[in-house]
Amino acid sequence: MKAIGLIVEYNPLHNGHAYHIQASKHAADADVVICVMSGYFLQRGEPAILPRRTRAEMALRSGADLIIELPYAYSSQHAHWFARGAVSILDDLGAEAFYFGSESGNTEHFLQLVEFMENHAAQLQKELRCAITKGISYPAAQAEAFLSLNPPEHLPDLSKPNNILGYHYVKATRLLETNILPKTITRVGAGFHDHVFQEDTSIASATAIRKMLVENANISTVRPFLPAHVYDTIEQFQKDESPFYQWEAYYPYLQWLLSTRSAESLAHIYEAEEGLENRFIQAALKAPTFQAFMQAVKTKRYTWTRLQRLAVHLLTGTTKAEIAEAFGESARPQCARILGFTQSGRGYLNIVKKHTPLSLYDRPPKNKNTQQWLDERAARAYYSILSGAGRVAKWKEEYTQPPLYLKEEVPKARKI
Template identity: 55%
Template structure:
């Protein structure tokens, strides 16, 4: 069975994701689609709009065959660690190809770019430090450093978000000496950061979330941008009395965590660098909403995404030493199974003897550093619920098996 791997968040699953799945399968002539999906907290430092079981079902109904989780320590990270964790899982699962969406649309220049930056790594890193010292955020410093190296104009533009991730996927494949081959398809229509829903059938996940959360649109109002199965899943979720998960729901708990903690403790939190804990304490006393808090904290040097990731690690209590220990293997040390159909089951049965890390259907009692953080992320995610609802959700975390789509 030939397998193609995808690295995804599905926040939520929309028509662009449907196109990605089926185009990737067609382009690589694959029999199986394996998705590594972020769990409760995502790469840009946001809570997932919907719990992972709901998003897993969306993925399976949209064409995925096997869905596994990207551990928290990788899912809420900058691009290099995010990519490394996900690529390590796809490598363990023996997929033939990793297919990612990109603005560039041609995989060969990504390979050339990875070789180029590897050959100029010391200069590149030195330039990033130089530009960062001038007050630029890391993404802007990296973009300036890349430009200073005078790359070929035909290579991917590393100011584009999907090109950046694609480059890090290719680099992770090289660093891990993976046999998985990279491939890419061109991102269609909507831009990654587009905030307004268009009349097109493919809209950005950002604009879809904004419509559902900020503008309080019902799923039916954005039905042209999402598969019917996604619309039904969201409606079913809301019908059961829950609300979509977004930062404002977590803000009271973030306030409590920061204001009830000492500065010494806050300084131990992962990504609390250069005195950011002082900035957080100062502004969280004054700002009535998470959005206002982020606006107050944001500077030219500290991007919204960077600050949100620190906020996530505060919410989960992830300390620097814990993160260092969890990242020390340099890859995922387990694979949590989230869902599959019959094709996915058949593929899993074929490859599981060759997988070099534990395959987990449920949370185990003895946990690695990565698994302990996964557990805390699950506990933190359900904070906005009532105590009785939290207990129910936490119990499901331990007892429910993977989603099986018959």
Template identity: 45%
Template sequence: MKVVGVVVEYNPFHYGHAYHIQKAKEITGADIVIAAMSGNFLQRGEPALVSKWTRTEMALRGGVDLVFELPYSFAVQKADTFANGAVSLLGFAGCDTICFGSESGRIEDFYRTYDFLITNQELYNEAIQKYVKAGYSYPKAMALAYQELDPTKNLINLSQPNNILGYQYVRSAIEQKQNLKMVTIERKNAQYHDQEFTSSKIASATSIRKALFTSPENATSIQSYVPQHTYSLLKDYQHRFGSFHQWENYWDLLQFRLLQSNPFELQKIYEIEEGMENRILSLIKKYESFAQFMEALKTKRYTWTRLQRTLTHILTNTTKKEMEMNEERVAYLRLLGMTENGRTYLNQRKKNFPVPLVTKRANYHLPQLEIDSRAAHIYAMGLPQDTRQLAVNQEYSQKPLYMT
């Protein structure tokens, strides 16, 4: 069997994702599609719109054969760490190829860029530090340092979000010495951060979420941009749990957590550095919503995404000590769902997996998994009180979904 891997969040699954799966299978000739999917909190430091279980069902109905959870320790991280986790997971799961979307669409340019940066690594690192000291955020400093090296036309633009992630996937595969071929497809129509619908069929997940949050009682506005199964699953989740998830759901919890904290306690939280704790504590009492708080908190040095990740770690009480103990690769494969083809593949290959295959949460007590479960508890707190326990129970009792 040929196996292609994809790194996803499906927040929610839309036609652009369906196109990605279709092209991944077409380009690689794969029989099996495996997804490394972020859990309940995502790379940009946000709670997922709906739970990992609902997004797993979206994936399986949309053409994915196996869904494994990318642990929180990698999912809520900057691009290089995120990529290390995702690439290791897909490698351990037996993928031959990883297919990712990019603004570039030319895989050769990603390898040229890697060689270029390795050749100029010392100059690149020096330029990054220069821009960081000048007050730029780390991602912006990297982009400026890259431009300072005067890349040729055959290299990728590392200021674009999908190119950045794609580059990190390529880097991770090379440096982990994973026997993985990398392919990329060009993103079509909607861009990653588009806030509004810009075409008749393809929309960014950001614009779909915005439409849902603007008018949650009227989700029909998104029907043109998502498959029917996604639309049905979103409506079902809203009916079953009473709410979609967004940061505003957790604002009271975050305030409570911070109002009983002192700077010394916050210094122990992952990604708190350079006195950030003092700025956070000085502003937490002044605002009535998460959005207002974030507008006041963000600076030239700290991007919205970086701050959201930091606040997610505060909310989940994820400490520097825990993350320092984290390995550079995933420690297990937690199966969230499978099709019949996926189950056949598992039965053939699972004895060869180099890390444990987790199908029953209660059977394992691994550090990365403990963080995942704590995050699942916190995620459930963003729901109406009468549905929280149902969501918590899923973390321990839900069997991997099976789609025939």
């Protein structure tokens, strides 16, 4: 069976994602699409707006065949580690290639970009250090350093979010010496961070969709941008009076934590660097909302995303020592949780289990390693905003629910 991989978050899954699944499967003439999907907390330091299991079902109903969770140690991370963890899992699962969306749409250009960066590594680091002294964020400094090298115009623009991730995906294949091949498909429709809907397309950014879901009680506005089954699921989710998971709901817990701990006790938290814990404590004592808190801690040096990731690690109590232990010597995930599969996915799983170096599991074991313990703590933190009975029920489901199994055949996605 020919398998390909996708690296996803689906926060939430929209028409652009559905197109990506179908286009990738068609381009590769693949039998199986494996999605490595972030769990409860995402790369940009945010809680997923919908629970992990809900998003996994959306993926299966949109054409994916096997959903594997990207462990927390890699999912709420810098692009480098996020990419490394996801590519490693897909490689260990025997995927022949992985397909990522990009503004560039040219795989060869990404390969050339990685080679260009490697050939100019010393000069790039020199220019990067110089740019950082200006007090700008690391991504901005990296972009400035890159442009200072006068790169060929055809190389992907590293100011574009998906191109940045694409660069790190391709770089990961080189660093890990993988067998898996990187492939890219041109993004269609809205930009990655567009906050508004475009009237002339059925594709909107996940950012715009989340904004509308959170701010507007009438969710019908997002219907044109979602597969029908995704819209139905979100509509039912809202009717059940389930909360859309967002940072403002977690802020009382974060504020309580920061207002009752010393800076010394928080300095061991992962990503608490250069005295950021002091800045966080001071802001928490004054800011009434998460938005106000973030505006208080934001500086030119640190991106919003970087600060949100620290907030996530504070919420989950993740320490620098735990991340180092979870990474181990290889900095490759050693185990991964199976979230769901179709009949084709189950068939492929039965084959790949015999030779993959990954330890695959469907429910948390009693004797957990550090990586699995971090995943469990992420689940506990994620559901902390529910009522007492709701929290306990969701925590119990972590141990009792088997992977999703979608038996029926998924129809082809409608043309975009």
